[in-house]
Amino acid sequence: MQVRAITAGAEVTFAGEAVRLNDRLGSFGERARQRFTAAGLTVQTLRLASQPFPEIVPADPGAVLALASGLEQAGLDAGYEYVSLGPAGPEQLDWVPPLAEALVATERVFGTVAVAERSPGISLPAVAAAASVIRTLAERTPGGFGNLRFAALANCPPGIPFFPAGYHSGPKPVFGVAWEAADLAVEAFSTSGTLEEAERLLVELVTREARRVAEVASQVAEETGVAFTGIDLSLAPYPDDARSIGEAIERLGVDQFGAPGTLFAAAMITRALARAEVPRTGFCGLMLPVLEDSVLGRRAAQGTYTVNDLLLWSAVCGVGLDVVPLPGDVGEDELCGLILDMATLAVRLDKPLTARLMPLPGKRVGDPTDFDFPYFATSIAMPVRRAGARRLFARAGVSPEARWRG
DSSP states (O other), rough: EEEEEEEOOOOOOEEEEEEOOOHHHHHHHHHHHHHHHTOOEEEEEEEEOOOOOTTTSSSOHHHHHHHHHHHHHHHTTTTEEEEEEEEEEEEGGGHHHHHHHHHHHOOOOEEEEEEETTTTTHHHHHHHHHHHHHHHHHHGGGGGGGGGEEEEEESSSSTTTTTTTTTOOOOOOEEEEEEHHHHHHHHHHHHHHHHHHHHHHHHHHHHHHHHHHHHHHEEEEEEOOOOEEEEEEEOOSSGGGOHHHHHHHHHHHSSSSTTTTHHHHHHHHHHHHHHHSSBOSSOOSOOOOOOGGGGHHHHHHHHHHHHHHHHHTTTSOOOOEEEEEEEETTOOHHHHHHHHHHHHHHHHHTTEEEEEEETTTTTTTTOOOOOOTTTTTBBBOOOOOOOOOOOHHHHHHHHTTTOOOO
């Protein structure tokens, strides 16, 4: 287990093309990294999430780009490797084209479009706008890699420490922890006998390690005055079999990840996380990021599961559709359909879900991925159904294949 991110959330001010951060953020980040490292907890990154960017700047391409660039640099100067602009909501779609341009022009900035909440429900125009951003980033960033920094959000509250979903709300700075802990499930399922023992051991390991993290985090909060909101217990993986959630599920007893029984295993892991009595925030579910997990990437290449299977598993666990590699010519109407189904699950089940989809320019179905990125496994461009929700959107007066113009 290691800490993937200590994510601070704070209000950002922007005037005269200058970004100003809360005065506590620089010393907080330095102290947090020191305390976690001293406790034997490796910290991959420090991250900073602002309030939703439409609350900061007008829907002007120059203003949004200036904010994004300024926040990126201010974050780096304060010790934060990545920053998040937060979402544009369904009533703020004029901000979406400038957001796409800002993501194209930067390298460490994350952004999102909120497409649904339980009330008032799903916004089809927002779904179409999110799909348009995905197509823009696929076409205008090298290898479509910019889509790593964008997602469609459904029912996601502030305070999630995983990016791209993270954003902030409120006048006071806070922080949460996102960990990389799929190895705990690998350990629990490798050393237990019965299914009951496997679940009990996973609860014990998650509780033990989360309490270690929470103890250090509480100390940091006391020393810095930045409130600790909790740990996102989602068992994020790393592209190595020993730290793969797919490997854990296979060690539990599923013949291959994606085979019958995978849904049962997903629900069992989520139930175990819910039983851990520790401070929590964010998704606290099962992450199935295709490109961040070596076994998931390999099984996708072998065809043991599909994109629609990922949606099925999201119904009992999960975060939604995460870093899913798709062929470069996937249509905008198909992207809309996938985002729409994800949003439907989120609203119907009242849970936070996201869609982070990665069309790969020039890649056809079955072509291998070739990202030069240490946190990505090798996989393929996964098959799509070559059909979407075109007629549904047409009935709502929304054209999925047309670029959102505001």
